Amino acid sequence: MSIDFPDTLLKTLSxxxxxxxxxxxxxSAESGVPTFRGNEGIWTRFKPEELxxxxxxxxxxxLVWEWYRAxxxxxxxxxxxxxxxxxxxxxxxxxxxxxxxxNIDNLHRRAGSRTVVELHGNIERNYCMTCGTPASNAxxxxxxxxxxxxxxxxxxxxxxxxxxxGEMLPEDEWDRAVRAMARxxxxxxxxxxxxxxxxxxxxxxxxxxGALLVEINPEPTxxxxxxxxxxxxxxxxxxPDIVSVLRAHRAVQNR
Ligand code: BJW
Ligand code: ZN
Numbered sequence: 342m343s344i345d346f347p348d349t350l351l352k353t354l355s356x357x358x359x360x361x362x363x364x365x366x367x368x369s370a371e372s373g374v375p376t377f378r379g380n381e382g383i384w385t386r387f388k389p390e391e392l393x394x395x396x397x398x399x400x401x402x403x404l405v406w407e408w409y410r411a412x413x414x415x416x417x418x419x420x421x422x423x424x425x426x427x428x429x430x431x432x433x434x435x436x437x438x439x440x441x442x443x444n445i446d447n448l449h450r451r452a453g454s455r456t457v458v459e460l461h462g463n464i465e466r467n468y469c470m471t472c473g474t475p476a477s478n479a480x481x482x483x484x485x486x487x488x489x490x491x492x493x494x495x496x497x498x499x500x501x502x503x504x505x506x507g508e509m510l511p512e513d514e515w516d517r518a519v520r521a522m523a524r525x526x527x528x529x530x531x532x533x534x535x536x537x538x539x540x541x542x543x544x545x546x547x548x549x550x551g552a553l554l555v556e557i558n559p560e561p562t563x564x565x566x567x568x569x570x571x572x573x574x575x576x577x578x579x580x581p582d583i584v585s586v587l588r589a590h591r592a593v594q595n596r
Pocket of ligand 2: 469470471472473474490491492495496497
């Protein structure tokens with residue numbers, strides 16, 4: 342094991358019944374999906390607020406679609422990494438594991454996690470802004486410019502099924518996230534800059550409700566001062582270490 346694993350963390354994790362993970366773009370970084378912010382981020386040319394909002398889309402749907410097509414192509418070509426797989430493996434150890442993700446890349450489900458709450462939508466889905474009919478990925482990828490609805494007589498503008506700035510988060514997903522945070526004994530906040538609200542309030546609320554808040558990130562974030570434990574480093578190394586330690590601990594307990 343390469344990380345320094347604090348005793349409080351081991352004690353709380355080994356006694357925990359419900360675990361929630363709150364994840365962000367950093368969890369998918371080691372799969373090759375660029376993050377949003379920082380030097381490695383995809384948003385160095387445009388700030389997130391400039392592209393991921395409805396006004397920007399209505400003003401220049403071709404530009405926004407060019408960016409989404411590029412990202413859809415990247416995401417279709419990558420695989421879940423050791424961090425996604427370790428989170429899926431937590432289900433062997435706990436009966437109640439919820440992944441609350443800000444990511445839109447579907448990699449948690451592809452890694453095998455069964456309870457995934459997607460706060461910001463899913464890039465694999467698209468829908469018509471006029472009639473709401475879903476549009477297939479194949480049709481939006483092959484469209485020239487901004488794709489249009491294929492329902493007869495509609496022709497509305499198709500958009501990706503993701504949450505942009507100024508838009509409400511899907512209500513049912515938000516409710517599921519709030520409930521998961523309320524029952525969690527431990528919340529792992531992983532690979533997120535923690536600057537986008539209301540998502541970033543979830544780990545803070547969980548801590549106020551009594552959960553142990555553990556943050557995993559190579560860099561400190563605004564959440565770090567609130568974390569009970571800060572494990573500094575890449576998720577793809579730290580999460581498998583946590584799972585190994587817990588498996589070893591369970592094996593000793595069950596002897
Ligand atoms: C690693 C790693 C490794 C790297 N291992 N880690 C003023 C104050 C407060 C709030 C607001 C405000 N003004 C406006 C708002 C609200 C706004 C907001 O929060 N803005 C702030 C930025 C100021 N929020 C909203 O608008 C939300 N809706 C809302 O509030 O509705 C109510 C409302 C209605 C009407 C009017 C106003 C309000 C909606 C937010 C939607 C966010 N959407 C996006 C795009 C999704 C679609 C898409 O992907 O195309 O979601 S933006 C983008 O940011 C994306 C992400 O999910 C989200 C969070 O980013 P994340 O995941 O944290 O990534 P990064 O890149 O920031 O961080 C990566 C981290 O990984 C870093 O820390 C690295 O160190 C780390 N890392 N390698 C572990 N190997
Ligand atoms: Zn339509």
